[in-house]
Amino acid sequence: MRDINQPPITNHPSPVTGVSEFDLIARYFTRATPQAVLGVGDDAALVAVGSGMELAISTDTLVEGTHFFADADPRLLGWKALAVNVSDLAAMGAEPRFATLAISLPQVQEPWLARFSEGFFECARQYGVDLIGGDTTKGPLCITITVLGETPKTAALRRSGARINEDIWISGQLGNAALGLAALQGKITKEGLESCITALHAPQPRVELGLALRNRASAAIDVSDGLMADLGHILERSGVGADIRFDLIPRSTLLAARMDNDLGRFCLLAGGEDYELCFTAPPRMEPQLLEVADKLKIRLTRIGKISAEKGLRLLDGHGKPMVVNFTGYDHFA
Ligand code: ADP
Ligand code: MG
Secondary structure, three states: OOOOOOOOOOOOOOOOOOOOOHHHHHHHHHOOOOOOOOOEOOOOOEOOOOOOOEEEEEEEEEEOOEEEEOOHHHHHHHHHHHHHHHHHHHOOOOOEEEEEEEEEEEEOOOOHHHHHHHHHHHHHHOOOOOEEEEEEEOOOOEEEEEEEEEEEOOOOHHHOOOOOOOOEEEEOOOOOHHHHHHHOOOOOOOOOOOOHHHHHOOOOHHHHHHHHHHOOOOEEOOOOHHHHHHHHHHHHHOOOEOOOOHHHHOHHHHHHHOOHHHHHHHHHHHHHOOHHHHHHHOHHHHHHHHHHHHHOOOOOOEEEEEOOOEEEEOOOOOOEEEOOOOOOOOOOO
């Protein structure tokens, strides 16, 4: 789209960099799109949807200073920008297929773009995503990605499906990414927390697990804003409540060593960006779920139960209520 503050010169080589917007798109954002009918280069992309399938569509924006540091490694940023979107498809039980990328850049720095696109396409390859379009503009660094995934009709995992007496499950471990963030913010020493910083920068969306949960889980969400907040969304949409056990929430040994302080407990309960799946399932599904865990080599932990009594209650190892005064991350809170 034309920029109202700038003369319409973006289609011509820039006197500074010698590259035009179209050169940039061709060089850094155009790759084969074997799954699409038509990819980058026309007014719109074209995709075909399998019969009996539904498209799952989700968008996430990453803003410099809000979602990443100004000096973020561009390769990791490219990975993460797509990974957090793919995670939303995982949480729907959808199979990733396509993405569009709208990027605004303060200036054209080709080494930066080369690294960013490298990370982006590494993630795209890993999860089978074709980049089929987007937009490239000048402005504060901001990355908006839309992903499209496919799921058989009625098989998608919604937030609204949790029922009374079902079990609540978590994949992997929670709190590592938040611990890594605390280290980068200088709240704690970075020493020994390299794995947590990696968890923050290079999330691995649980796509295979999401697919395996079709017809097994009743509701699912990816933990992007912290367990209390994200499980809270399932409860709200499902019109139910839950009791969860603090001692059962899966955590790394690095985080387990910090349970005697507020930061450690905050990371576990309300730290975001782990991109694990939180899901509910009827108790009779347990053997199947443990089989899935075994096959995918992903730890699945039951942390509590859905109840008729609204609200989210946190219990200690003896079943006694615990009081916590923090929930998840809210941009406008
Ligand atoms: P239009 O002006 O018609 O919107 P553009 O000049 O913005 O077209 O884009 C030309 C083509 O390049 C379109 O197919 C668009 O989807 C694609 N495109 C633009 N920016 C990106 C990007 N960052 N990543 C992938 N494709 C892009
Ligand atoms: Mg455009």
